[in-house]
Amino acid sequence: MVAMALIACALILRSPASIRTSAFIGTLFGCFSVGIHFGWPPALTTALVCVLPLGCLLIVGRRSSLGPAAPWLRRGSITPEIFWLGLVTVVLGGVALVVWALIARPVPAEYFGGLQRLPLWLAILGTVAFALVNPIWEELLFRGVLLTELALVWGTRAAVALQAVLFGVAHSAGFPSGIAGMIMAMCWGFVLGVIRVRSGGILMTYVVHVTANAVIGTLAVLILI
Template sequence: MAAPVLPGTPWFSLVVAAGLVASLVAAVRSRSAPGIRAVAVAAAVSAVFHVSILLDWPPAVRIVLALVVVFGLPAGLGRRQSIGTAYGWVEPGRPTWPLAAAVVVLIVGTTTALVSWARFTDPVLPGYVVAAKNSPLWQVALAVIAFSLFNAALEESLFRGVLLDEMATIWSVRAALIVQGVAFGLFHFNGFPPGWTGMVMAGVWGYFLGVLRVRSRGLLLPYIAHIGADATIAVITVAGLSGPHW
């Protein structure tokens, strides 16, 4: 019987890698600078995560290396005069009160969904979280804050920054929103929540974060919303150390 090609399996990783390589070749042949930047950054970040997981590197190292890729690679893929274009997504945007209210609603909705899921499923905690069970409270608090800030920065820069911005120059904004949302969902198949449920939740959430980025014309508001979700996830995992059905 053939091995299933499902997210989280080696075969799926090979399919994703093949797809990224094929996309990069197509972008190079079409001489599409936005396409080259988008695919190259996505492929490099994917490689960082796969290698770091294979070598069992700490999550902090994984996030820092991926941030270096996201902020460093676009500059190396463009000519000097196109640097500004490659980093056009690095801006806070123009927040308004209605959009700020939307962020609050998004954070409340995300928190409610995550807490409800955790209470009814009794999730399995990652090994590095279990290893921190006997750590001092200040270290745990610092880890929660660092994870919330840096993971949100990485994922917003990659999905609502590079991918959304570059894809919107090739296709329509609506198509770019869908593509980055789907990619965000696939990226979180082994996330928290894991599996198909987590992938769908992350994909839908990523789409709305993309809408927020487009409406606000910057990354500040989706970044704040993302911090809220990551902080909730961190608190859920830490609370889970006290026992099941917290």
């Protein structure tokens, strides 16, 4: 209902940036809400979340009055600077997660708890599948839609900081969790925002995010037993 209210406000204001953003976010959270309400399998809900908001984004971008959605979907370039920044981010993020997991000893999410009971090759396959799919909508939302549209209103620096804060809040119940987890996720989101700006696209942020999720999945399956 909040998403619907935001869409209504965007239409009343007639702001192209607001309409583009609210259309994407409204569709995204609508998919989540429908999947949860009807008890759909997580895989189906995730597939809808990765496909329908993107389709809505492309449809909205066809309206000349709203402007193209292409800036959200640019691949960008992978320069030596971006490559090493991404590599250092993954390594330091992995180390931070290991230290946090060993200190906090959190209970793995139900999905990863189920993977622990499977043969090792199936657990690895499930981890890879999670690592590949989950970052699609997160990167489109935070480093794609939010960062791009916020930068048009408040500038690039403020946009990078704001999307990082929102990313951290969204992961308050994730892995890592709690206040420490939120702070770690905010730092992670900030670095991904910097990579997004310097590379000019979301390809490298997706690659870094996938690698990080693979580390998270491996921790949850192999360490937190």
